[in-house]
Structure formats: C-alpha cells, structure tokens
Amino acid sequence: MDLGISGRTALVLGAGGGLGRAIAKALAQEGARIALADIDETALAATATDLSALGAPHLARRWDISRLDEAAGHLAAIAEVLGPIDILVNNTGGPPPSLAAGVPSETWAAQFQTMVLSVIALTDKVLPGMRERGWGRIVTSTSSGVVAPIPNLAISNALRLSLVGWSKTLSREVAPLGITCNVILPGRIATDRIRFLDEQKANREGRPLAEIVAESTGSIPLSRYGTPEEYADAVAFLASARAAYITGSVIRVDGGYLQNI
Structure with missing residues (x-):
C-alpha cells in the first residue's frame, strides 16, 4: 500500500530513542523527508546513520524541546533544507518513576514544560503552514497509562493524559482544514525505557x-x-494520506494488554 507521503517533510521528536528511531525509519521508507530531533546527540547520530543507509533525505538537530525559545530557529533550519513540516510526531521521553504524593512542585513544573507545554508550543508553530497548504498530520505518542494508570508512574499518567484532552480538542478545530490529530499509545514495547x-x-x-x-x-x-517497528508502522499509517478520515482518535498498540473497551 502506498501511504501517499513521498516527498512530505516529517519532524520526529525523540528520534534517538527506540520508538522515535523506528518511527523515523518507517516514515523514511515511505519516501518522506525526515527531520530528527533529540537532546541525546549520540543517539541522534545513530538514527541519522540508519537513514543514510536507507538513502533518505534527512536533517538531524540536537534539540532540547523544553527550551521553547529555540523552536523557531530549529524549524527555520529544517524548512531551508527539507521544506516546511507536513507531519509532526510528538514523541517525548518518559519522566522518572514516582508516586502521586510527595513529588516536589518543581519536578511537576519541569516535566510539564518538557512533556506537555513543549509539545503544544511546537505544534502551534507548525500549524500555520499546515493550514496554508490544506494538509497536515499531528501524531502524539503517549502511554497506556492514559487509559489504565500505571503504578509508580504518576507523573507520566497525569501529564500524558493532558495531551489526550488537548489533541482531541485541537482535532475538531483543524479538521476542516485538512489536518488530522491523533494520539497513539504503546503498551509494552521492547525498548530501553521498558x-x-x-x-x-x-x-x-x-x-x-x-x-x-x-x-x-x-x-x-x-x-x-511488541517491537518498535510494529509501533512505528501504526504511526506511519496515521501520518499517511490513507488515514485522512481518522482524527481525534486514541489508537492502542498494545497486543491486547488493556482490558477495558
């Protein structure tokens, strides 16, 4: 199946990690141009090497997404080399394990900046171009904890769930413009994080x-x-032209793990 994204430009956050790298490769194999963003320069270089082996046009940017003032510069550099962003994959690293009670407010604020506010602010920066072109895909990776909270992962459960509400609301605002917004959540995928x-x-x-x-x-x-590749294939489909009638959804890639409907 041709996913219809050849020549499109995709920005993948967290592209040095297991899920992010697999997503970048899946999109590249469909002919997309890939902008890679990660704070880990070594991991980022490894993903860039993989894309070079595929012959895929790409640009790697060491990027601390919590630094909101730097986003415009990164996006300008990407647009100059690869073109404006058509596909945005919001994929952030997980916070430290924690209970719900007793977490310092400073920790909550720092994680909110990285996991939530950065995603919202970056999406706001790429949306105007998507609106002008009448086409866009926003896929936000969260966690199975947004459906069934995971013990000892209170920060992740709370903050990732806020992105579900944001994405659903945004999806209705931008649907008439040819832009889709979906959330995808992994179950137990074999990555370093798991x-x-x-x-x-x-x-x-x-x-x-x-x-x-x-x-x-x-x-x-x-x-x-699950394998990172299995998860990435689902992301690639949501980012595709074929998924034009899927928006405002939460898609599980969990091997049937979550028992609720």
Missing part, C-alpha cells in the same frame, strides 16, 4: 528481572512485548 522500568520494578520488589518480564508478558494476550 527494560529500565522492568529493572526498577525488579529492584523494588527484590525479584529477578526474568521473573518480572515473564509476569509482564503473561498479562499480554499476544504473550510477548
């Missing part, structure tokens, strides 16, 4: 890591963790 969380749980509970992983996969109907 391994870290499994290790944290093993340490807290004094159990072997293998036992934690077996318990986790046992709760998934497909009996395994």
Whole structure:
C-alpha cells in the first residue's frame, strides 16, 4: 500500500530513542523527508546513520524541546533544507518513576514544560503552514497509562493524559482544514525505557528481572512485548494520506494488554 507521503517533510521528536528511531525509519521508507530531533546527540547520530543507509533525505538537530525559545530557529533550519513540516510526531521521553504524593512542585513544573507545554508550543508553530497548504498530520505518542494508570508512574499518567484532552480538542478545530490529530499509545514495547522500568520494578520488589518480564508478558494476550517497528508502522499509517478520515482518535498498540473497551 502506498501511504501517499513521498516527498512530505516529517519532524520526529525523540528520534534517538527506540520508538522515535523506528518511527523515523518507517516514515523514511515511505519516501518522506525526515527531520530528527533529540537532546541525546549520540543517539541522534545513530538514527541519522540508519537513514543514510536507507538513502533518505534527512536533517538531524540536537534539540532540547523544553527550551521553547529555540523552536523557531530549529524549524527555520529544517524548512531551508527539507521544506516546511507536513507531519509532526510528538514523541517525548518518559519522566522518572514516582508516586502521586510527595513529588516536589518543581519536578511537576519541569516535566510539564518538557512533556506537555513543549509539545503544544511546537505544534502551534507548525500549524500555520499546515493550514496554508490544506494538509497536515499531528501524531502524539503517549502511554497506556492514559487509559489504565500505571503504578509508580504518576507523573507520566497525569501529564500524558493532558495531551489526550488537548489533541482531541485541537482535532475538531483543524479538521476542516485538512489536518488530522491523533494520539497513539504503546503498551509494552521492547525498548530501553521498558527494560529500565522492568529493572526498577525488579529492584523494588527484590525479584529477578526474568521473573518480572515473564509476569509482564503473561498479562499480554499476544504473550510477548511488541517491537518498535510494529509501533512505528501504526504511526506511519496515521501520518499517511490513507488515514485522512481518522482524527481525534486514541489508537492502542498494545497486543491486547488493556482490558477495558
């Protein structure tokens, strides 16, 4: 199936991570031009190397998205090399594990700046161009915790859920302009982040890591963790011309893990 995004320019946030790298590669394989953004310069370079191997036009930018005043400069550099943004993939790193109670307000504020305000502010900057061209795709990656809050991930549960409300509201505002906004949420996808969380749980509970992983996969109907590529394929479809009638939705890529409807 031709997804109809060849020649489109996509900006992928968190492009150095497992999910972000897979998303960038999936979009590149469909012929999109890829702008890569990540604060981790080493991880960013690794993703750029992968795209070079695919022969995909791309530009890597070391970018701390919490620094809102720097966004305009990054976007101008991307537009000069690759063209204006047609596809925005909002993919931010996860906050530290925490309980809901007792977290300093400074921590909440810092994570809100990085995980929520940066996403909203950046989207506002790319929307005018999408409006002018009458075409745009905004895909925001969150977490299964927005549907079923995950113990010891209170910051993630709360802040990512706010993006769901924002995306749904925005989707109705921009739908008449040919722009779609969707949220996609991963279940247990085999990334460094999931391994870290499994290790944290093993340490807290004094159990072997293998036992934690077996318990986790046992709760998934497909009996395994998903791959970053499987998640990226779903993102690529939502970012495509083929998904023109899907907006305001929350799409789960979780192997059937979430039990609620």
